[in-house]
Amino acid sequence: DTEVTQTPKHLVMGMTNKKSLKCEQHMGHRAMYWYKQKAKKPPELMFVYSYEKLSINESVPSRFSPECPNSSLLNLHLHALQPEDSALYLCASSQGGLAGAQQRIAKNIQYFGAGTRLSVL
């Protein structure tokens, strides 16, 4: 089972709303990721959690607030978003840990959810 579940599938929100995106995996993975993807562009990394601690923040504006309550769950809290934040938000998970040069097991193979299509009005 390589399933990563994201909810909701679609979300429409106003600029003054507060909403949350959720992501869940039951593969025992210890790294989880949030990406933002605009149309016809590759995914852009936002945050990485490793062993439930924030390990990478790609200079994301504070109106996006990640949370990792436990190793299976990842949330993205949204507040005071702008219309340009409208995009597909993707969650991914991987086994975790750094792969050495000789290691055959790709611990950072990322498995993606189907995404949340967010529209900010």
Add this chain to the structure above:
Amino acid sequence: GEDVEQSLFLSVREGDSSVINCTYTDSSSTYLYWYKQEPGAGLQLLTYIFSNMDMKQDQRLTVLLNKKDKHLSLRIADTQTGDSAIYFCAAEQRGYQKVTFGTGTKLQVIP
């Protein structure tokens, strides 16, 4: 940082082979991945190759890696209409817990 480039568009006839190309800049990249994205969906991992390999075959998919030229390709044999999608290559740099995605290649399969 790593830079990963792909051609934007490829059109093939059903039943032909497709070859999607990718170049990357960081020679320390350890793993290279191919993902498929259908409209409105997430990314589906197709295959990956470790940097000390030069070829990997998985059913209709063949990955070739030229580490000297930092060139990666994905060959899809007997391409079907269901293969129509955007294909992303991605490179993982040694010591980093993230991958850099290419610009994506839109594959159009003509019946």
